[in-house]
Amino acid sequence: MLEISDIVVRYGRREVIHDLSLTVAEGEAVTLVGSNGAGKTTTLKTISGMLRPVSGTISFDGQRIDRMEPHDIIALGVVQVPEGRLLFPDMTVYEHIELGAARARTDGLTFAQRVEWVHDLFPILLERRDQKAGTMSGGQQQMLAIARGLMANPRCLMLDEPSLGLAPIMVDLLEDTIRSLNETGMTVLLVEQRVDLALRLAKRGYVLETGKVVLEDAAASLLNDPRVKTAYLGI
Ligand code: ATP
Numbered sequence: 001m002l003e004i005s006d007i008v009v010r011y012g013r014r015e016v017i018h019d020l021s022l023t024v025a026e027g028e029a030v031t032l033v034g035s036n037g038a039g040k041t042t043t044l045k046t047i048s049g050m051l052r053p054v055s056g057t058i059s060f061d062g063q064r065i066d067r068m069e070p071h072d073i074i075a076l077g078v079v080q081v082p083e084g085r086l087l088f089p090d091m092t093v094y095e096h097i098e099l100g101a102a103r104a105r106t107d108g109l110t111f112a113q114r115v116e117w118v119h120d121l122f123p124i125l126l127e128r129r130d131q132k133a134g135t136m137s138g139g140q141q142q143m144l145a146i147a148r149g150l151m152a153n154p155r156c157l158m159l160d161e162p163s164l165g166l167a168p169i170m171v172d173l174l175e176d177t178i179r180s181l182n183e184t185g186m187t188v189l190l191v192e193q194r195v196d197l198a199l200r201l202a203k204r205g206y207v208l209e210t211g212k213v214v215l216e217d218a219a220a221s222l223l224n225d226p227r228v229k230t231a232y233l234g235i
Contacts, residue, residue: 001026001187002047002078002156007056007066009039009046009211016042017211019056024156029178029188031198031219033232034208040191041083043208044158047189048080049073060156071103077155081162083191085145089134093125096133096144100151108153118147121177139170146177156187163194175201195232199223207232 002024009017017039024030032040045051047058049070058066065073087096097118101111109117119126122143128136133144142162149157159178163171171194178201182188192198199205199219207215207228215227222228 001028001061002189003057003059004043004047005057005059007043007046007053007058009042009051009053011042015211017046017053020208020211020213021056022206022213022216024187024189026155026187027182027185028204029182029190029202031190031192031202031205032208033192033195033198033205033222033228035231037210038208039211040208041160042211044080044160044189044191047073047078047158074103074152075105077105077153078158079149079152079154079156080158081145081149081160083160083164085141087133087141087144087148090132092130092132093136093144094129096148097125097151100148101153103152105153105155111151114151114153118150121150122147138165139167139173142166142170142174143177150181154186156189157181158189158191160191161193162190163192163197171197195228196223199228 004022006019006021007017008015008019032043034040046053049068053066057064060076060078097115124140125144125147133141162174175197178188190198190202199222202219205219205222206213
């Protein structure tokens, strides 16, 4: 479904992604793990069209997307929930939900059906419909960020550090939500500092170091890989 071949990405003259390739099959949950600065966020931003690779290609369903504008990539169903949530503190919960639908893919569920869907997934967002996003807890804000992403009607949902700063109970809820989205057919590409969580949720994983894939395997194998255990699981 998503195929990234040999992309090179630079910030100014500094190359931070070097010939990176990865694939995500339809319905799969795949994770990118790696330490701070390894290039995970940069990779997601490049897929979303916020950054352009200087070389290499990115295809979605066989169509090149690496020269497309971000809103056109969203309309194809490739949607990123950004790190740090990036909500508007003075906008209400429902305004964010509406905003998420602005560039949505037009086939699939209707707007009203999607509103119902995200409220079923996160009932608190219906309860807090008119509350300003900035006044909500970190966990509620993360739910809203995911709901906003889901309102775009994604086929491939990319999540950047969704567990960051959340209380343990919210992390559990988040894990259940991502798993159930994937089990109902949504393709997931997950970037997560919590490598244990990431490898429980994903079927396959890529380990990135300084802008390169250094290891790629089934999630269960990576969980048992001594290199992963030492570097990322603290075992
Ligand atoms: P983190 O978990 O810290 O977000 P990451 O694996 O997502 O790490 P990136 O944020 O993609 O890593 O960063 C990759 C490299 O690019 C790092 O060396 C970082 O310092 C650099 N970098 C990131 N954003 C910019 C930017 N806007 N301008 C210049 N360099 C950047």
